[in-house]
Every structure is written in C-alpha cells, then in structure tokens.
C-alpha cells in the first residue's frame with residue numbers, strides 16, 4: 395500500500411460526447427489505499443469522470459496517470475490488471491455462475507491460448523472469500539438477490555485487480571465502482587459499503603466510487619470530490635466538504651447539517667429545495683429554536 399503516492403491522477407482532463415464538452419480541464423487525485431467518493435447532482439459528470447479515469451472514456455485533453463504512468467500509453471491488459479471498473483448496470487451472460495463470473499475477472503492476467511495465469515485460482519478464491527460470495531459460487535448470478543449480485547460483481551473486479559504475487563508486480567489495485575448501492579435496500583447498501591471499507595482498511599485497496607447518498611459518502615470516504623456542471627465544486631475530507639452552504643450551493647437544497655453523536659460524521663436534515671431565482675436565505679435553514 396502506498397497511501398502517499400496518488401494511485402490515479404487526472405491532470406487537466408476534458409471529456410465530451412459528440413463534440414459537446416462535459417468535463418473541462420479538470421484535475422483530480424485519487425490517493426492510494428483510500429476511499430474517494432464522487433458526489434454531485436444528476437448529470438454533473440460523475441460517471442463520465444469515473445470512466446475517464448478508468449480509460450473507458452476517451453479524453454479530449456489532459457492526461458491520466460496510473461501509479462505515475464500515463465494510462466493511455468500503457469497496454470490495455472496492463473491497465474486492466476491494476477484497475478477494475480464496475481459500471482452502473484453491469485450485464486452478466488445468461489446462466490453464468492458466480493465462480494465463472496469472478497474467473498472472467500482474471501482474463502487480463504491470462505497467458506496465450508486461454509490458459510490461466512499463475513495465481514488465478516488463489517485470486518478467485520480470495521475474491522469470493524473477501525466478498526462473502528463463496529457460498530453462492532456455484533449459483534447462477536441471475537438467481538441471486540440484488541445485494542448478493544452486487545457482491546459477486548465486486549468479487550469480479552477484485553479478482554481482476556489482484557496482482558500475480560509470483561511475479562511480484564508492484565501495483566496498487568484500484569476498484570472503480572459506479573453507484574454500487576443502487577437498487578439495494580438500506581441493509582444491503584451498508585453491507586456493500588462495509589465490504590469496501592474492509593477492502594480499504596484490511597487489504598489496502600484503493601477505491602473510487604460514485605454515490606448519491608451524501609451521508610453514506612461522508613461516513614465511508616477518506617476523500618470527497620464534488621462535481622457541479624462538469625467542474626470540481628469541492629474536494630476534501632467529508633466533514634470539511636459536507637456543510638449546509640455546500641449542499642445549498644451544489645444541490646440547491648436548504649438543510650441543517652448535524653453530526654453523528656457516535657462518529658462525528660455529517661448528517662443532513664433537508665429543509666426544502668431552494669428556488670433557482672434567489673440565493674439561499676436564512677429562513678431556508680431553520681434552527682433548533684425555530685422548531686420548538
């Protein structure tokens with residue numbers, strides 16, 4: 395684990411679709427061995443940034459460095475060995491079992507003629523173990539509940555970014571996850587976030603994810619990167635970023651921010667949408683005295 399070295403660094407990156415720019419000259423650092431979460435309103439460019447950093451979306455300007463190396467100059471398989479990206483709605487081939495799905499994650503490590511690479515069996519077993527999916531290994535992915543399925547997908551990207559220990563590859567495995575808690579109930583959302591937290595704390599993984607829930611983002615992240623209309627609105631540790639003024643400015647929502655008595659993490663009490671025509675007023679945010 396190399397927490398002081400940026401695992402991923404985007405420098406002056408611009409991205410567009412059909413000539414329409416969505417991200418403009420944006421710079422961002424994802425530190426190694428930490429959890430970084432992208433937040434921001436719908437359409438602010440979170441998925442686009444995640445894909446750009448994962449080399450799935452081409453840049454129109456700028457560079458992305460992976461462990462200091464320009465990602466666009468690296469062979470595709472070398473990138474895939476260090477970095478696993480889970481898109482918003484991944485599709486599994488019909489009938490595929492969890493074990494086979496996870497094994498597919500090892501493709502970038504394979505040798506020629508479809509033969510597996512050294513350490514594949516271990517990497518698959520480890521990914522199943524770490525995600526608690528070993529008990530479903532032989533079941534078809536499409537027979538699992540949403541939470542179980544999400545863990546199976548995380549196992550796949552984990553297996554993908556698990557280095558071949560025999561080759562002693564210097565690597566910081568990075569997981570990029572686009573809204574991994576979508577469609578899950580609250581208990582399964584927390585289960586996925588706890589899993590990511592354990593991968594970071596106990597196994598030194600670097601995680602970059604997109605979340606919509608600001609409280610969960612604050613509770614589980616080391617660093618928050620907030621986007622607004624394709625630009626970075628704020629970067630920093632959760633307590634510094636998630637404030638009443640920030641939520642009003644970036645989401646147009648009046649709120650009170652209090653802090654979890656156990657953890658100190660910010661909790662948001664919404665007070666209503668702020669009309670675009672006017673700036674936030676003091677009466678948008680009611681104090682404790684007002685509500686008595």
Ligand SMILES: Nc1ncnc2c1ncn2[C@@H]1O[C@H](COP(=O)(O)OP(=O)(O)OP(=O)(O)O)[C@@H](O)[C@H]1O
Pocket residue numbers: 411412416434435436437438439440441442443
């Ligand atoms: N494939 C595409 N082709 C054209 N425009 C796109 C494409 N993907 C995204 N966009 C546009 O780029 C902008 C940013 O989209 P993006 O999906 O990155 O935002 P987001 O912050 O992840 O949104 P959400 O929270 O709704 O998932 C939006 O205006 C969107 O319409």
